[in-house]
Amino acid sequence: MAIASLSPTVLFLLLLSVASGDAIAPFACDPKDSTTATLPFCKVSRPISDRVNDLIGRLTLQEKVKLLISGAAAVPRLGIKGYEWWSEALHGVSDVGPGTRFGGAFPGATSFPQVITTAASFNATLWEAIGRVVSDEARAMYNGGTAGLTYWSPNVNIFRDPRWGRGQETPGEDPVLAGTYAAFYVRGLQGSDGDRLKVAASCKHFTAYDLDNWNGVDRFHFNAKVSKQDIEDTFDVPFKMCVQDGNVASVMCSYNEVNGVPTCADRNLLRNTVRGQWKLDGYIVSDCDSVGVFYNTQHYTATPEQAAADAIKAGLDLDCGFFLAQHSEDAVKKGLLKEIDINNALVNTLRVQMRLGMFDGEPSAQPYGKLGPKDVCSPSNQELALEAARQGIVLLKNRGPSLPLSHLHHRTIAVIGPNSDATVSMIGNYAGVACGYTSPLKGIGNYAKTIHQIGCSDVACRDDMLFGAAIDAARRADATILVMGLDQSIEAEFRDRKGLHLPGHQQELVSKVAKASRGPTILVLMSGGPIDVSFAKNDPRIAAILWAGYPGQAGGAAIADVLYGTTNPGGKLPMTWYPQEYVSNLAMTNMAMRSSPRRNYPGRTYRFYKGPVVYPFGHGLSYTNFVHTIVGAPKVVVVPLDGHRHSRNVTVLGKAIKVNHARCNKLSVGLQVNVKNTGSKDGTHTMLVFSTPPAGHWAPHKQLVAFAKVHVPAGSEQRVPISIHVCKFLSVVDTLGVRRIPIGVHHLHIDNVKHPVSLQAETLGVIKS
Ligand SMILES: *[C@@H]1O[C@H](CO)[C@@H](O)[C@H](O)[C@H]1NC(C)=O
Ligand SMILES: *[C@@H]1O[C@H](CO)[C@@H](O)[C@H](O)[C@H]1NC(C)=O
Numbered sequence: 001m002a003i004a005s006l007s008p009t010v011l012f013l014l015l016l017s018v019a020s021g022d023a024i025a026p027f028a029c030d031p032k033d034s035t036t037a038t039l040p041f042c043k044v045s046r047p048i049s050d051r052v053n054d055l056i057g058r059l060t061l062q063e064k065v066k067l068l069i070s071g072a073a074a075v076p077r078l079g080i081k082g083y084e085w086w087s088e089a090l091h092g093v094s095d096v097g098p099g100t101r102f103g104g105a106f107p108g109a110t111s112f113p114q115v116i117t118t119a120a121s122f123n124a125t126l127w128e129a130i131g132r133v134v135s136d137e138a139r140a141m142y143n144g145g146t147a148g149l150t151y152w153s154p155n156v157n158i159f160r161d162p163r164w165g166r167g168q169e170t171p172g173e174d175p176v177l178a179g180t181y182a183a184f185y186v187r188g189l190q191g192s193d194g195d196r197l198k199v200a201a202s203c204k205h206f207t208a209y210d211l212d213n214w215n216g217v218d219r220f221h222f223n224a225k226v227s228k229q230d231i232e233d234t235f236d237v238p239f240k241m242c243v244q245d246g247n248v249a250s251v252m253c254s255y256n257e258v259n260g261v262p263t264c265a266d267r268n269l270l271r272n273t274v275r276g277q278w279k280l281d282g283y284i285v286s287d288c289d290s291v292g293v294f295y296n297t298q299h300y301t302a303t304p305e306q307a308a309a310d311a312i313k314a315g316l317d318l319d320c321g322f323f324l325a326q327h328s329e330d331a332v333k334k335g336l337l338k339e340i341d342i343n344n345a346l347v348n349t350l351r352v353q354m355r356l357g358m359f360d361g362e363p364s365a366q367p368y369g370k371l372g373p374k375d376v377c378s379p380s381n382q383e384l385a386l387e388a389a390r391q392g393i394v395l396l397k398n399r400g401p402s403l404p405l406s407h408l409h410h411r412t413i414a415v416i417g418p419n420s421d422a423t424v425s426m427i428g429n430y431a432g433v434a435c436g437y438t439s440p441l442k443g444i445g446n447y448a449k450t451i452h453q454i455g456c457s458d459v460a461c462r463d464d465m466l467f468g469a470a471i472d473a474a475r476r477a478d479a480t481i482l483v484m485g486l487d488q489s490i491e492a493e494f495r496d497r498k499g500l501h502l503p504g505h506q507q508e509l510v511s512k513v514a515k516a517s518r519g520p521t522i523l524v525l526m527s528g529g530p531i532d533v534s535f536a537k538n539d540p541r542i543a544a545i546l547w548a549g550y551p552g553q554a555g556g557a558a559i560a561d562v563l564y565g566t567t568n569p570g571g572k573l574p575m576t577w578y579p580q581e582y583v584s585n586l587a588m589t590n591m592a593m594r595s596s597p598r599r600n601y602p603g604r605t606y607r608f609y610k611g612p613v614v615y616p617f618g619h620g621l622s623y624t625n626f627v628h629t630i631v632g633a634p635k636v637v638v639v640p641l642d643g644h645r646h647s648r649n650v651t652v653l654g655k656a657i658k659v660n661h662a663r664c665n666k667l668s669v670g671l672q673v674n675v676k677n678t679g680s681k682d683g684t685h686t687m688l689v690f691s692t693p694p695a696g697h698w699a700p701h702k703q704l705v706a707f708a709k710v711h712v713p714a715g716s717e718q719r720v721p722i723s724i725h726v727c728k729f730l731s732v733v734d735t736l737g738v739r740r741i742p743i744g745v746h747h748l749h750i751d752n753v754k755h756p757v758s759l760q761a762e763t764l765g766v767i768k769s
Contacts, residue, residue: 027081113389155205175234283348295307530577640663684711691747
């Protein structure tokens with residue numbers, strides 16, 4: 001979203017329209033208003049579809065077009081108030097959107113780690129738990145009149161290029177990880193009370209949006225040229241899972257064009273795919289001013305009326321901005337759009353508002369109606385923010401091992417670096433106002449005496465003026481902890497990075513301090529995107545490296561808990577850490593996922609890139625050791641074909657069955673895996689299961705097909721059942737974008753343990769290939 005694309009005056013008016021904090025009057029159907037409360041659309045006992053149709057039938061065209069935008073107008077004659085649709089809750093209730101404000105009884109909200117950190121936990125239960133807490137706080141604030149009920153989160157775009165400034169907001173580079181995150185976080189936000197929504201989430205930005213501003217190309221002008229194959233097996237996967245597994249109430253289309261068509265005007269993407277194939281039960285919203293952008297900036301249509309008509313006919317239901325309120329009525333008058341097209345859009349938005357209970361009268365009498373200030377920043381909510389940070393921290397290096405530190409031997413710690421006393425930097429972007437902060441300095445201070453030196457005045461680290469004092473501190477301490485990395489001045493919305501090294505003179509500071517340090521030197525990195533820290537990986541004086549992402553309001557406490565071994569780290573990298581050379585000749589605008597040795601193109605993400613890495617996707621150490629054994633797994637799995645295909649030859653092509661031709665229901669490969677903790681410390685293991693499909697040019701060389709998280713006490717063993725859905729996860733996509741199940745041996749691997757499973761087509765004999 002780009003707040004910048006709305007004019008300042010308009011934004012000011014939106015802010016003014018937000019209530020001040022007292023419990024709110026009903027949005028519509030106020031029982032005290034006898035003329036409107038008895039209208040059929042207010043009758044809670046009637047089916048929502050009838051209520052929606054009744055309401056639409058009462059609206060004039062002029063009233064309707066004013067409901068097509070995020071600042072939806074009131075309809076006073078029907079007792080309906082105005083509503084601001086734009087609120088955000090990426091990792092806590094945020095005030096980035098004008099629908100939510102902090103202050104009064106709600107000075108802040110629990111600020112969880114940035115999503116890239118939470119993703120590193122690979123714990124779906126945690127993602128859902130965070131969603132539940134965020135929606136409790138959101139409902140409490142709504143009840144107090146300071147927040148909306150429609151949240152344009154999560155961001156589930158694939159973290160395709162390591163330079164992307166918004167990679168931090170995403171669950172990483174793997175489609176299955178991102179899709180699973182989407183489904184669980186959305187379930188947590190929306191609740192599971194049948195049709196009723198606790199809050200409405202939105203998966204964004206659909207689709208192939210992962211470039212903000214690189215080398216003179218920005219997202220408002222970018223035409224992403226994407227193959228059908230990459231769309232189907234990479235870019236669309238998280239959105240499909242968000243809709244089908246998460247039942248999300250909204251999808252947001254993006255600013256960029258895909259293959260020459262703005263996504264918000266693309267009927268094939270919106271109406272045919274999201275609504276038609278995936279069966280979205282919810283509304284499609286534009287990114288903020290996307291429709292204006294494709295008319296004014298991309299010059300996609302000749303007139304604004306045509307732009308409005310194209311968007312609505314493509315399947316857009318709500319415009320974040322003003323464009324549709326300004327031009328839809330004229331589009332109807334010019335015959336470019338029918339009133340029924342507008343009605344269809346309103347069916348989707350009004351249905352969501354009704355599922356939220358906004359037309360059910362008194363909010364306090366409804367489910368979630370009792371949530372209030374005491375439910376925001378409560379001790380248990382803040383404890384979950386701490387727990388999430390602990391689960392997301394990744395131990396990248398531990399030479400010796402030198403971690404965990406010991407209370408007895410490491411009593412005085414030099415805490416150095418521009419992020420050593422970070423507070424706001426720890427919550428990343430799309431954040432709100434946190435309940436409070438524990439900085440790394442404060443967290444470490446709970447375990448030891450600290451000597452603090454920032455070393456560089458900020459993360460840009462433009463000079464070495466403060467190096468001397470930092471080096472001196474390291475000489476005097478029992479151990480040195482350098483808290484380095486990035487913040488929003490380096491990577492952010494509309495700010496892609498130029499390279500992957502630590503900014504400015506940071507690397508020099510780390511090396512000089514490590515050389516002078518009396519005790520072990522530990523490097524702690526805060527960043528959303530990966531950093532080329534080869535120098536530190538290879539420097540024997542740097543004993544250990546931790547990546548904390550942006551760890552949220554309690555990040556410093558979690559970092560200290562990991563450093564001192566109160567928490568045994570179990571996080572794994574959700575994205576590849578590439579060396580700088582990887583990006584030096586790689587255009588961020590090249591969307592191809594697959595490598596092309598002929599064109600000297602390296603490919604993207606661990607699924608397609610095979611070159612050198614600093615740390616691979618899935619890397620993460622523990623203070624103990626885990627050993628896997630596969631104790632139960634089939635050697636052969638037969639894929640049944642659907643009845644009509646038996647005698648034809650359409651199903652097997654290149655020895656891969658079309659998923660559409662297989663009977664997929666419940667078809668899965670079941671594994672039993674024993675995880676033994678062979679070390680001396682209890683630990684939580686993150687088990688990643690990859691598959692290598694039979695060789696063929698369509699397939700990634702490796703893809704994540706399942707993951708599980710298990711706590712194993714020292715010396716004991718746990719059995720972990722894994723189920724891999726064959727059609728969803730063992731399929732690959734051909735060059736036409738058709739998903740197929742390769743027949744033959746698929747190698748499943750967990751660390752260095754491999755298991756071959758042969759997929760065979762039920763009636764292969766009958767079918768000629
Ligand atoms: C069988 O497949 C071949 C090769 O794909 C094709 O040329 C032929 O028309 C197909 N036959 C039928 C009956 O569909
Ligand atoms: C996953 O997260 C939840 C919520 O914090 C936690 O209760 C559970 O123990 C975690 N799972 C594992 C195996 O650590």
